[in-house]
Amino acid sequence: DGGITQSPKYLFRKEGQNVTLSCEQNLNHDAMYWYRQDPGQGLRLIYYSQIVNDFQKGDIAEGYSVSREKKESFPLTVTSAQKNPTAFYLCASRWAGELFFGEGSRLTVL
Amino acid sequence: GENVEQHPSTLSVQEGDSAVIKCTYSDSASNYFPWYKQELGKRPQLIIDIRSNVGEKKDQRIAVTLNKTAKHFSLHITETQPEDSAVYFCAAVDYKLSFGAGTTVTVRA
Numbered sequence: 001d002g003g004i005t006q007s008p009k010y011l012f013r014k015e016g017q018n019v020t021l022s023c024e025q026n027l028n029h030d031a032m033y034w035y036r037q038d039p040g041q042g043l044r045l046i047y048y049s050q051i052v053n054d055f056q057k058g059d060i061a062e063g064y065s066v067s068r069e070k071k072e073s074f075p076l077t078v079t080s081a082q083k084n085p086t087a088f089y090l091c092a093s094r095w096a097g098e099l100f101f102g103e104g105s106r107l108t109v110l
Numbered sequence: 111g112e113n114v115e116q117h118p119s120t121l122s123v124q125e126g127d128s129a130v131i132k133c134t135y136s137d138s139a140s141n142y143f144p145w146y147k148q149e150l151g152k153r154p155q156l157i158i159d160i161r162s163n164v165g166e167k168k169d170q171r172i173a174v175t176l177n178k179t180a181k182h183f184s185l186h187i188t189e190t191q192p193e194d195s196a197v198y199f200c201a202a203v204d205y206k207l208s209f210g211a212g213t214t215v216t217v218r219a
């Protein structure tokens with residue numbers, strides 16, 4: 001069954017802790033993206049990767065880091081430098097313009 | 111970079127009426143314009159898209175129009191039903207997708 005798998009679906013962390021959100025795809029897509037969504041707001045681009053071992057900052061990259069060591073995987077680390085990390089995080093891959101989204105990870109920092 | 115503006119932010123319509131959402135974009139290099147529907151707590155789902163060489167596309171009750179000269183595109187939903195209630199996002203694509211802020215559509219029964 002092809003698709004994008006994000007984990008965990010829900011995550012609670014204490015302030016000051018780094019957390020890593022997993023994103024795996026078996027669609028064989030080169031491009032992958034991380035978006036952040038806050039209530040009542042649109043999707044804001046954090047990082048994107050167009051090919052393995054390469055990634056670029058999006059519009060709100062501060063306080064986040066990524067890696068792209070394998071085509072299938074694009075994990076996102078939310079560091080303690082991110083001032084307001086509580087949000088819904090969406091990972092996506094892209095083919096011919098269309099984005100295929102994972103189900104999202106909801107991070108709550110206590 | 112690309113800047114996408116979307117209006118209105120909220121839209122309430124009577125069941126059976128039409129709904130129209132409008133978006134403008136800034137980068138003339140954008141050549142693909144998808145629309146996504148997101149239900150509460152769910153991931154966005156592509157509902158219709160249009161490429162820059164096409165002016166209009168229709169799929170049952172939904173249609174999208176594109177005016178490249180004016181850099182705007184619109185989503186039209188006809189004969190709205192309660193299940194059309196959701197948040198709708200437009201996007202403009204060159205090498206990355208830039209999303210509008212979203213429109214919350216409520217269909218009143």
